[in-house]
Amino acid sequence: MSSALKVAVVTGSNKGIGFAIVEHLCKQLGSSWAVYVTSRDEARGADALSQLKQRGVEPRFHQLDIDSQESVDRLAAYLKGTYGGLDILVNNAGIAYKGDSTAPFAEQAEVTIATNFWSTLRICDALFPLLRPHARVVHLCSSVSDMALNKASPELQKKLTQPMSLDEVKQLMSDFVARAKAGTVQEAGWPQTAYGVSKVGVRLMTYAQAREVKGDDIVINCCCPGYVDTDMSSHKGPKTIYEGADTPVYLATLPPGIKEPIGEHLYERKVVPWAVKPDFKFVKQLMSDFVARAKAGTVQEAGWPQTAYGVSKVGVRLMTYAQARDVKGDDIVINCCCPGYVDTDMTSHKGPKTIYEGADTPVYLATLPPGVKQPIGEHLYERKVVPWAVKPGFTIA
Incomplete structure (x- = not known):
């Protein structure tokens, strides 16, 4: 046993973001780590291994099809027998139908x-028992989960x-599939997006596991x-696979004893709150309130900053957030953006x-391709989504 x-194990890593995550981990962790490429197809896995070795790193390979219990069990038995445990798990494997798919919903x-x-x-059920002290688990999610949340019914x-x-998250996912088969998804308040709801499930699973998993x-x-520029995005994403791998690797290599982030969803190393964005009626009322307060000279007493342009x-x-959900x-x-500080x-x-x-x-x-999954209902700067959140260090009364 090589105890x-x-x-480190990265699922779905023979190409794309997973491939880049493996490369980054190998370079950061060094020779005291065994970093595993996994793939459903052994030939593709061997090809990925060869490419990575040409790029100066020495990962290892194990076949893994996350849709197969037998395959998952083989990996778990191998890791336990060979190493006695697991220190990093990055769940990258996943699928998405193309926007123009004709498959029934x-x-x-x-x-x-x-x-x-x-x-x-x-994968979690099989490998979590192997997690050693200071282990790090990263699930690849998506900001499409935010879009799905904001398109759901208020209830x-x-x-x-x-x-x-x-268990409650599992029931939710089962309910969504049952509703899809019955043709009653929207009547139950769900948005008409299988990929988005699947990532809602991953996000809620993360929150639940962070509370429930003991170790x-x-x-x-x-x-x-x-x-990201991958097969899943039909190579239309502006980010490289290495840029896409940055936050997953950051989370996978958080130092021992870290206090935060724990049980969070991040984008570009920043925590993205799980919250419903305001509806259009609320936005209009908010803007009317600011003008009324300005006329009454009570802007700051109401908590507003003294900046008409900013507000x-x-x-x-x-x-933008409201329209993306309601239209x-x-x-x-529908999106919005900041052009930057321009010579005008x-x-x-x-x-x-x-x-x-x-x-x-x-x-x-303005030229995002048909069927794009993200960004939708977002604010961007230099082609990157900027989360709508209060920055650390601010105090909210």
Whole structure:
């Protein structure tokens, strides 16, 4: 038994983001670690191993099909017999139907939830007993989970944003698939997105596991890698696989004794709160309130900052979130963005960016391809999603 070695396993890592995660881990962790590429197909796994060795790293390989209990059990037995435990698990394997898929929604729901939720859980059930002290678990999630939450009915939103046990999360996923088969998804308050709901399941699973899994400094998080140039995005994502691997690797290598993030969802190393964004009626009322307060001279007493321009852009941003959820249509995508500090009349020509540099993100968003999964209902800067959250260090009364 090679018990002296620490062990990292990355599921679905013969290509794409998983491939890049393996490479990063090998470079960061060094020779005292055994880092495993896994793949359903052994030939593709061997090819990935060869490519990675050409890039100067020495990972190992084990066949793994997360949809197969037998395959998962073989990996668990191998790790236990060879190393006695596991130190890093990155659940990267997953699927998504293309936007133009003609498969019935019931089929998409069943297959997508089966792989992205149930098979991820299958891996956890098999490998969590092997987790050693200070182990790190990372589930690849997606900001599409936020979109799905915000497109759910108010009743379902309330349920989804309350703390849930893992058993309750399982029941939710089963209910969604049953509703899809019965053709009553929307009547039950669910959005019509199998991939989005599967990632809601992964996110809620993360929150539940972080509360329920017992162990010495075992830390479980999930993250969105962003819109990455992979097969899943039909190579339309602006991020490279190495950029997409950054946050998963950051979470997988959190140091011992870390206090945060634990049981969180991150994007670009920042925690993204799990919350419903305001509806349009609320946004309009908010803007009317600010103007009334300004006229009455009570802006600061009401908690508003003394900036008309800033508050107007708060309104635009909240309007974007609300519209993305409320506007009905076939693949209608609504986003907002910051062009940066641009050399224009508005900045008195003090901005360092040219007008063409400032135009880059608006044009990127205006030309997103049909069936794009993300960004939807987001705010971007330099083609990257900027989470809507209070930054650390601020105090909220």
